[in-house]
Amino acid sequence: MSDELDEIQAIFFEECAEGLATAEEGLSAMAAGDVSSEVIAGVFRAVHSIKGGSGAFGHAALLAFSHRFENVLDEVRGGKIVPTPEVTKTMLAAFDLLSDHVAAAQGHAGLPNDAEMLVELDRILETKGASAGGAAPAAAPAPVEAAPVADEMGFVPVVVELDDFDADPFGFEPVGVSLEDFDAPAPTLGGWIIRFRPSRAAMANGAEPMFVIRELEESGARVIGVDSVSLPDLRDLDPEESYLEWTLAMPAETEESVIRDCFDFVAPDSKIEIAREDVPQAAPVVVETAAVAEVPVVEAAPADAAVAPSAPVAVAAPAPKAAAPATEGKTVEAAQTIRVDLLKLDLLLNLVGELVIRGSILNDRLSPRDQERVELPELARLTREIQDNVMSLRAQPIRQAFSRVPRMLRDLSAETGKQVILETTGEMTEVDKGVIEKIGDPLTHMIRNAVDHGVESPAERIAAGKSPEGTIRLSAEQKGARIFVRVSDDGRGINRERVRAKAIEKGIISADAVLSNEEIDQLICAPGFSTAETISNISGRGVGMDVVRSNVEALGGRVEIHSTPGEGTTFTMALPLTLAILDGMIVRFAEQRYVLPLANVIEAVRPEAGQVQPMTPTSEVMELRGSYLPVKRLSEMFGLAANDPRSPEDSLVIIVDSEAGNVGLMVDAIDDRREVVIKSLDENLHPIRGIGGATILGDGSIALILDIDALLSGASHSNTKYTPKGIAA
């Protein structure tokens, strides 16, 4: 029993996490100026369902806090509190506390101190959001008042932001454009007609249609019809199926959200239609519950037209409104979705991986003629298709990783006094969930760097003839099997003199090293370049960039830096689309097979006698077309060397491209070239430097996947035997 409860509770916390993400996104949008009703409703719904669940599970503190928060949001939603920047700021702070409360309910943290915030929320409720007592209770929803209120609340600078908006289709909506959303519904709007037919799933989940209908009736609805056409004969009746469809009428002045709320806990595949009666402008809106958020957009359209002449700021409203559905994808997902435990997807991916492996076994064992006879190529094609589809199930728009950036920038702006505008493109680019999870950290560092070291202070910018606000562009795009994530700023660029001086001081390069500009830029990613004391006395870049590089490399990606002094810096992360599959070369040494990522391989050479020569007792070089390359014996690096090492002439040297330049790796033989399914080692063990993972070969044996860059940069450590903590060896 308690297990079951835990399970349900786990789902609740999962929903909390989702709700928090939605709320954060919405509040961020509000802070950025988008106070349209769909954004506010989104935040409200998120907090509302957190409240609902917390009550059900007896998290009293969370319930109390989310309830108070919801009250404020409800008033904002109802237009009784104007979401001024101050109010939004308070709500962002309240959101932080709400996150803490959820963490506390999960037992991840102590109970936060919310006393102050509760007082603050109450104050907002009482004063209706007026910052100075009494000023704005008049901020009522009457349309006539919209324009003056806008002026009073300081929305005039909006005009400037509108220009910015034109320049950037993904920019933020100006504050105030959506005041019209708080208007009372235009009198031309007809009453609501609601059609409700619970799905079989809803019934199976114990949904009780009667409760929903009663709740609707309490809100003023009345049942005007029950459709029993699909009711079968008694002998065909399936008691678990639902056959009835109710039609209800609701007075026109009812808020649509009130109706929606009644359906909050109805399974999403149920038929729920909410439409206005006889409205010429707004076509009847028919949506499945998954598409709920689309409604207010359509609904707002006639209102825009009505208010436009009286409020100058509203002129631009239709444009951002049109842009909103395209950019704010989350709230307008038209497709039906289903929530799936990630573990199940992982398992599926694993199984498909197994299938691919079995396919390659058949491929190995059957003669080409037999392969044709059993239609193996067709099977392989199908398998590949299933694999692609399963991988696409794990693909998510990268905006999940981007969504935290606006909030971060706000905090950074407050911290540094620098003004920054964010422009985002390509946020719907889809990437494997694993990749999204892992780029969060590097992205944070890159944004931080752009603000800390790239963008100048407003005074400095004006002196340099730039606009006082810096611009940070965040973009994602897919090219082939890679995704490129860029963070660029229009700041001062990398100060190469200082970077160079710092690198010499740190002993990373020698004082007389001759480096190209690109090489100097790369230095900021060098381990040891950025240490705490460099923050204060170097004005280039560098804080934490080694972390960025190592994280990105751990994902099989790389970081590029491009900087123009005075004009700005661009960081590019080139990442694989998925962490699950790798194009590899299967090599053999020390009686084991290993996978070399094909991306690193330049060529394979069979050395002739004398081509590989010792340089020092422990190092060898190979002469190749007139130049000398370092050569490493992998079996020695792995501590697997036989007593009687092979002669280079019996080996193959595979030239690979690595951070350390081109290096020859000596192996015994090349077996094959194929796509391999990457299995993580740290799932059951821990990461091993130089090993990017493992794969399972056709015969069921394991081959380790070499992480070339880590292997070569950490070569001197690779033979270290580690002693685990606490063992007296």
Next chain:
Amino acid sequence: MTPTNVEAIAAADRKIVTFILGKQVFGIDMKSLIEIREWEEPTPLPSVPHFIRGVTNLRGTVVPVVGLSERLGWEPSVLHSRSCILVVNISGKRAGFLVDHVADIIPIDDADIQPAPDVEVGEQGIISGLVQVPNKIQAGDEASTESGTMVLLLDLEALNVTGHLDLAA
């Protein structure tokens, strides 16, 4: 032993699986056991503690194989026909332990578990307790007395074989 079998027994009260390592009889909680496999040479790993013999393929997952004897600081186990791998679950991670052979599944009473004497063993907590079981396990002579056989209960967590080791980068 089939998986269903294992599950059925696990569903009962507290059970331990006993196995022989050298001359000692050890026991682990039945609940941690996933399966028992025949010994199969694992794929060696570079840069890991010596007691990790490598990794093996457990139905599509890569699982480390640990020489339990080495881990406990004794001589490495000598492989023979009854050598086998106990695949266990340690807080969500899986690992295989090489043991000399599996002996029995025994129900025990928590009250019968004695705390391990505080002898100087270098590592605290690996032996979570001692329990005496009726004399039917054929182990080395030292382990059994007239009254029964001493079983050392292993604390798998304390072995810390799958945890993130402090890798000097």
